[in-house]
Amino acid sequence: MNPTGQPVGNKNSDQPYQSHLATKADLVTSHTETRAGFLALALEKNRQATPFITQARALKAVALPLARPANLLDLPNIQAALVAAAGISNKAAGHLDAATKEQAVRDFIANFLDVAGADWVDELVYRFLITRGDTIGGSMRNIGGAIAQRTLTRNIIATLSLANVPFEWRHAKTKKWLTGSSSDPDIEFQTNALSWTNAQGPRTLRYNYSPAIVGKNIDLCLLACAAQDFDTAVLDGSLYVALGELKGGIDPAGADEHWKTARTALLRIRDAFSRLNLAPASVFVGAAIVSGMADEIWTQLGNGTLTNAANLTDDNQLASVCRWIIDL
Amino acid sequence: MNPTGQPVGNKNSDQPYQSHLATKADLVTSHTETRAGFLALALEKNRQATPFITQARALKAVALPLARPANLLDLPNIQAALVAAAGISNKAAGHLDAATKEQAVRDFIANFLDVAGADWVDELVYRFLITRGDTIGGSMRNIGGAIAQRTLTRNIIATLSLANVPFEWRHAKTKKWLTGSSSDPDIEFQTNALSWTNAQGPRTLRYNYSPAIVGKNIDLCLLACAAQDFDTAVLDGSLYVALGELKGGIDPAGADEHWKTARTALLRIRDAFSRLNLAPASVFVGAAIVSGMADEIWTQLGNGTLTNAANLTDDNQLASVCRWIIDL
């Protein structure tokens, strides 16, 4: 309050995003963070590749003694590798029947190995690795997303600990709720939900959950309920405090693409809740934010479509959003 | 008209999508088409891989005579291949400076090649191929999209030819407009715009164009203008007859993901034109349509948000949309 007794500032001065964003340009990812992200990705990719290199060596060892490429068909243990070498991804293989895959392998042998001469084993192994490179690329996409979730979790736990707020965490595999500890670095790897109590009451944050109300998976669901009540609370739209999209990708070229996806996801959420005359808070947290999408995010923040937003690579923004989440 | 002189049917009976869609289930891609799409993709991928196999053989030949992995650094011609072997994609390389890449290569040599013993050349070549597998995967994504555009172009040309409508086509590379011929199978590979005249006047359809009005690329822009007038016509919102999104991907797992993107793209178009009090027709054509998104498409068709839609893998639906486009 100022001396006149009127509220200070304009209508928007107390919007949560204003704690960490002065202008829309603040949302944009710095080149430094982009570089660091790509480099970290490459290092992790090298780790992920190692088992496939081992598989390639094994495939070479199995194939070398064979007199002719067609003899590969006699070795049951390497049929999956042959399908891969024939250019068929695991995903594609799931859509094809056994006969189609076998025919593709036979065609591959005839068109690529039989004509490769003495070097046919290298041709086989090289083409196996080409497909497995795509395999690893796919895995890396998932790993990138998982790292983002861990980053957010780590920051929320740090924020809770800083505020001396006890918390529980849900073990994703066992589905058991456990007492949280700020000094346990494994929690972020194992959890898919956190629970604590703030001034308004109990709060539970669940990752990658699909509420029946929306019918689609949502990256972040914050409910006004205790951990043990989550399964029933999700049926009551009025208990949803906030919902959010988290995009961990670092590639600026993908930024607008994935923001478009997030916009529709958030729109579906708003539509579903508005049918219940409800309007829970909404938040977008992204690691790759480019100027054009920052404009749209800023507009949505300004008109209330979006309640909060932050750049995942900016520690201050992330801390501010975490404080907002735990107090919400 | 029926004998009473009243228009036949209900309000929606003359909606363009009703020519080829009776129910929303008609939009859903058949398993047969999905299978065929994945198989075609694998075959094309094998073709695309060949030059990289050759590069791998060349890399092996260059590396074999070297006494130690560190000697790789002395060969200027293979530095790009070393960066790839170190797990750095071309995309990532574009974000990293030369010193960072060189350090990554040195670390790669120390951590993976020096410890590989006598087999270090295979380790090098295998890791090069892992990264190039991802390279080919990326190229394949683009090829998939290009094939979809060609499929649509081929069908529009066939529809124009069937109706005896002369057309011009724009050569994407030379940017020259040429007289169309139904018997020239190369047009679909070379063109990025078609032009013809219908009962309403001249029409020009441009692919992948970014109108200043919207500020984003749009897969399909149909304008009421002659080919030669396109560059000025694009400035006048009232000349936009229809805009559309084309999604050529066959993967059902990507269907909703890419439909979410398309929804936002179409929303941006509608928002931009509605600011001019304009509402051009809109269309969605997709190869992978799953049940949930068919629901949303059907809703949008029913309430007029979307004017038309079709499954790219259904010849009848495609023909109907092409007839609609050329007469619009």
Added chain:
DNA sequence: TACACTCGAGTTA
């Protein structure tokens, strides 16, 4: 050049 397009390689609920 900055920007934003292509789409499926994985994954999980």
Added chain:
DNA sequence: ATAACTCGAGTGT
């Protein structure tokens, strides 16, 4: 099985 999530590998303007 079904559905829908992860995100960057390319590309073009």
